Amino acid sequence: MAMFTLNSSSGVSSPIGSPGGASMNSDVTIKVPFKQRTKIGIWNVRTMAQPGKIQNAIQEMRRIDLKILGISEMRWTGANHCDIEDFKVYYSGLPKKLEYGVGIIVHKSIAPKVRNFVPINERIMLIQMEAAPVNINILQVYAPTSDHTEEEINYFYTQIASITRKIPKKEVLIVMGDFNAKVGQGRTGNHIGPHGLGERNKQGDKLSSFAGENDLVIMNTFFELPPRRLYTWTSPQDGKKEGLIVRNQIDYVLINQRYRNSCKSAKTYPGADINSDHNLLVAEFRVQWKKLKTNQSNKPYDYRKLKNQDIKKRATEMLKKELEHIKNSPETDVKIDMINTAIKKVKTEVLVRDPTKKKSWMTTEILELMEERRMKKQHDKSGYKIINTEIRRKIREAKELELKEKCAEIEMAQRRYDSFNVHKKVREITGKLKKKTVGKLENEQGEIIIDINEIKETWKNYVEELFADQRNEHEIPNTMTGPDILVQEVEAAIRSMKDGKAPGPDEVQTEILKLLEENFIIELTNIYNNIYNSGIIPHHWLKSEFIVLPKKQGAKRCSDYRTISLMSHMLKLFLKIIHKRLYRICEEQVSPTQFGFMKGLGTRDALFSVQVLFQRCRDMNCNIFACFIDYQKAFDKVKHNKMMEVLQDSGMDGKDLRIIKNLYWNQSATIKINQENTDEIKILQGVRQGCIISPLIFNLYSEAIFQEALENMEEGILLNGKRVNNFRYADDTIIFADTAEGLQHLMDKVTNISRKYGLEVNISKTKSMIISKEKIEGVQLIINNKVVERVKTFTYLGTTLNEDWDHSQEIKCRIEKARSAFNNMSKLFKTHNLTVEMKMRLLRCYIFSILLYGVESWTLTEATTNRLEAFEMWIYRRILRISWMDRITNESVLQRMKKDKEIMHTIKRRKLEYLGHILLSTLRSRVRFPLGVDFSRKEKFVLGMACLSSFLSFFYLRFLGTKHLIL
Template sequence: MTTKQTGTHQLGRRPVIQGPRPQLGKRGWVEKLATGVEGKGEGEKKLKAAIDFLKIGTWNVRTLRSPGKLELLRKEMTPYECDILGLAEMRWTGVGELNGGEVIWSGEEKNHMRGVGFLLSKRAKDALLGYNPVNSRNIVTRFNGAPLNIAVIQVYAPTSDSTEEEVETFYGQLEHTIEELPKKDVKIVIGDWNAKVGTDNLGWEQVMGCHSYGQRNNRGERLLEFASKNDLLITNTRFQQKDSRKWTWMAPDGKYTNMIDLVLVDRRWKTAVCVCRTFQGADISSDHSLVMCKLKLRLKRTTRQQRHEPRRNIDALGNATVRAAFKDKVEQRLANSPSQPVELNDRVRQLNEAIQSSVREVLPTVCKQNKPWITEHTLQLAKTKREMKERRQESEEREKEYRVVCNVVRKAAKTDKEEWLQRQCQEIERLAGDNRSREAYKLINQINRAWKPKQSAIEDKNGKMLQDKAEVKKRWTEYCRGLYTDRANSDTVITELDQISPPPNEDEMHYILYEEVAEAVKRLKKGKSPGIDDITGEMIQAGGEKLQKRYTQSVIRYGRKGEYQRNVQSIDDGVTGEIESADGTTSVRGAGRIQERQMHDTSNPDSKAYGREDDIDLLEEDRVELQGNLDRINEAGEAAGLQINIEKTMTMVFGQEDIEEELEIRGRSIENVTEFVYLGSLLTWDNDCSKEIKRRIARATGVMAGFKTIWNSKHIRTETKISIIRTCVMSVLLYACETWTLRKKDKDLLRAFEMKCYRRILHIHWHQKITNVEVQRRVGNTRNIVQLIMERKLSLFGLICRMEDK
């Protein structure tokens, strides 16, 4: 009996075995799998359990800024089943992660140049320990693996027109990055090296094989020195295969090819490398080819991820039928619940469980739209382009046809994006027509808001980038503990406050009345995000009278000498810290995870938690009086554990540019300035509002430009566009306008900006010679922006006049 095998040894597409399956033991199947011959069915599942291959690739994509380029990359990589794909020349700015770590990148701060990153599979995301975005040429990711953790570094080396100094800086930074990695990690360095190592491995046998490609150059010599110093092996050169599976870059004229995209592996793990080769069939409109390496390594999940409940449609409580059903379920849960616990926390927990279980039974889930905007037609064009790439070298005509279809795919993706935006605009107009302004403006923000990448990697106190998720959570805990540490004798302050407090009212009730709870529930705002208990104000309002009475029984009003409870919630760069001083614990939420800690120092039972900074403004006509008040504030703050931030404290004299003598805090001088921004407004020494008005116009102009898609849409009525201008643009322009002193030139600037906005949405160009009066008539505007400002100023004046003197 013979076995016929067809196909070749490939990474993404498995060969087919025809005929009876040979009888092999477990070890025999492992050896077969190591050579790339994989079977199907139950036997294949057992093989994958025995050895779980890790597929790592690298690809210079030239850019991922084009519309649809990332989605096309995802589709292109699907048949190759790559776990970790390193990317070069992404041309994304900043650093961050996308879709929970699916894409991680590090680029230039502002310029769309260079940039490196990773595209991770689901199991790679689950195994991700952390990452370090070093710079636009170097990024590190670490994964939980077996038998050891795996560190993968993606690089983009300087090109041939770079100076030797730039090349040495690149390698120096790369060596420093490797030195910072744990010694036991399996180290893999991949990327576009812009270096040719050649075919001659004489004297370099430890770092390269004898199956390389091309001629060595000076940059290749430098790469070999780097590999030798760091004990790395160039896996591309180890395997005998045809040239089309070796070269990784083709010149624009299609006549020259080189091997410059390489995979370097820690030499002690060279036996784990099964194969490393180029895939010319993969296409992303780049002059570089996909390189993939297959290793006998395994990824492990970092931790068992918590299962989050699907989001529920809270707006459904606005429906009378749903609201009644929810109320009945809550009352039923409360009636069936055991007697109320003694502890307050247990009572609240019981109420929360009753509400949450009712939510799960009654409210529908929110259907999240994850459908990509790129169409199937564009994907089919991309498939055709991929097929034409394989034949592009047959003739010049084939090469021209391939370049034409590349442009066709690019334009098709751009058209798909524009059509998707128009569909979004139609939905905005539909929501606006149904008076569902909240949903409409939410969709507007999704289209026009500036994209801010999420980044979980942070630095420690010494400026070192933390790459481990556990270390990141620990650092946030340390940071929050430092914010709320008592650095002074606060007991004295508390005693003083207790002494000056008014005497207690003996008749004061220590229990909150039901009427107070009902009124508080009635005033709860809708549309607010819930806390960690996932209970929203709408749920409590819809729970009915019985739920409110149960809340009344669970809340105690403590007297002046009772046990005080304080809940403080602050948001900083996507990290939420919820501090509960009643039980002395803190929950720090970052990157979707919650880390609890003791808020007080467990080694010191008397330690307390207080803040470090506050915002205080002092106004005096005399410098000596101002210095005295500043000294008293400083002394009182230090007694309470507060410190004045000297770097952020400054003085300004209204009516004169310089101060007679600088003020001091703890022996350090305070900077005197002629202008500064306070509460969002620019204040100047001469009270000139012109600078602030120009600043507000610039801000509003940026907002106006961000709504380009809305203004260009033919599916949104002019009335809706005007409403968006008044709510989203004018609100930015007129911030604190009640305090402005307007001159004629300021009024002219404001009116010009207003007309510019209206002409933009009406698509009126300057050469059409349409007067401002006609524009005002078309938009139905009965008062101009200056008149609106005067009305606001008079309204504030009336409010001040009605205020009582205190």
């Protein structure tokens, strides 16, 4: 037991976790157990966006022995966390602009204690850490300056007050940062001490009110120190006139009243340097950190090691040895557990990722110059500026050298045909390797949820409500038909499984399953046959784990996130065999107007069909009234009883039906939030996320809806005596007719039948469009007594459709998207460290692929051709760093690039390849396109020449009941 006596107006420093009870103005001697001392810093660095700034901050943290550093004016975009050297950086900023922003840098010894990170906005963020006996919450802030409006300042204090009230009273709360406020000298109540600096201003009144109302104490006003240890900001006016000193105290550290005596000191370090006009403020606390158990399951594994034949051989032999007794186990569950155990052992002993330290561009020379600059900060301003200029020059050189080395690595990886590392290095250079932005979560009242348990409960309730339904037990026929699973089926399924997929709760990876030798594949086949013939699915296969990813920047509600299900790879392999059997049924029964999840078909086929049909109708003066349907969470609202009825009517084998029924009726899931899982949730509706057979089940389900809805319907476009009235890509649906009344009739029927099957039309996202040469006004489409918005343009499957059916608008959009992608990657394309050949490969991969999406259905004119070629030359000039003022011809540019123009050549080749794809498929039969319209001889000639000039834009359409090519 250690004895401490402290005679100061701050009282005795008790460790965090021991409620402070001593008077702030009395001399007290108490006994406290020795606890770890932790220094926490607060610093406005003006920006962390400059290269070298973060390394400078880390160097100062090491020198002063700071464990936690709160940053104001971080100026990093988005909200996330990353590892830099021995520190973890949490930050919260604006989505795109390099303005404002806050951050907290945590030493690696404390980083595991961070249980929760909540990025409120670009001025406020919170981290919650586990300590003993109570947890610690740190709220890092950056207040608006006095230049901002009163409303902005009041809103800032309202927000941090709201967060403060959500922190449990028994826990430690530290609020720190740049408040841009002067509380001044002189004591105010129990929350402001007598040792402030200067005179209070209006912002200081707001800070004082905030501290008093929320029972917080401003700790750096309670320690009697010289002024140089109190001021935190130096004004630009300081020292401009002789004797003029403008230095203020505007950065503060606040702690809740109960734990005020845990703060041992709070003072500034004027000698600390990061090229900022703010001084570093350091508060020292006594903290008892909680000891946490290491989670072995979070170990990173490197499955790419299996490309090394020696490692692969070792892993295979180890797997063989571990599974040699699997035949002696009669029970299926025991065999599966043996496989799981063997795979985990192989991963742990062979595939653990090597602890390689990421190479930094920062050099020892630059760090030494930063230290030299720091030494000159107080006494030699001219020398400080000279060294600062030298540091910036050295940083530029180091960054250029790093870029050169990474480009060399890209070239080397390309020569080895290592596409994985090529794309990885490209993402590193262009800054695209960052993880998804971390979001915050609000409840139904719009209040931010702070507590991790409350966050978990909110997610649990949301997912339960999303998948809740009144589901009855479904009886399946007693006729259990279905052929046994063959070894060849298992082998084919294993070969077709993709690598690099996240594992489910059992942590079994596909890459390891591919190491199984023939005798073990036979044993695996026996396991699958036991499951298939009994219908009993292992219980741990029925558990899924949901992870949540934000759909957009600034996600706040649960509905703004996308839930991704992680399921057992052993189950995926089993269902891949069922999928092959189910696909044959799906292919026979699903309408040709459905393009989603069908072999040999994709978005280009769907887009081409829409483009051809609508363009032809418009050319032949046939009006089209279309509705683009958006269903509310279509895949999550599939009714299980209806689904089983549909599958049963499809003629599926009884054993397959039983497997699907047991899979759906016995499934459960948990949601993983911040490495913690919620309680298990029953899934009572919706197709299984991440399941390989779900797309086919949904196709059959939606086919049942449209067959029932459109049966005996006469509305639509007449083609060869049959009516076509819809195109579908999974749930992305277009309904169309040649009259407004016909479309209304179709939509009424589709809406009602969809509701019967559990699918509701989202009126706010459903749009209508009229494609006609004439301007048709006064036509409204009504769904559920609400008017559907009529639009002039609509984005369908990534392509912009418009009522004039003019492809030039879509081409303009694609050019701008490609231009934006090029600008985002300009650092890579403008460097001299990559060969022109390598840049062209990257151009084709990252830029031209964006530009030419949907090119098969384009109708090109002279104007659009010129626009595409001009964009191609714009790219080449940027690559060669040629200004338009240099007056260099396109021919000279192409000579320097050592190539010819290729965009138009690529477009023609893509169209020809697509023509070959169709002619070699079952769609090679040709029919005419009768729309009942007569043309004059001149009109036929003009139309014929137009079709000839863009022949590949008018040759394909799949329609109801036929598979023909329309020319």
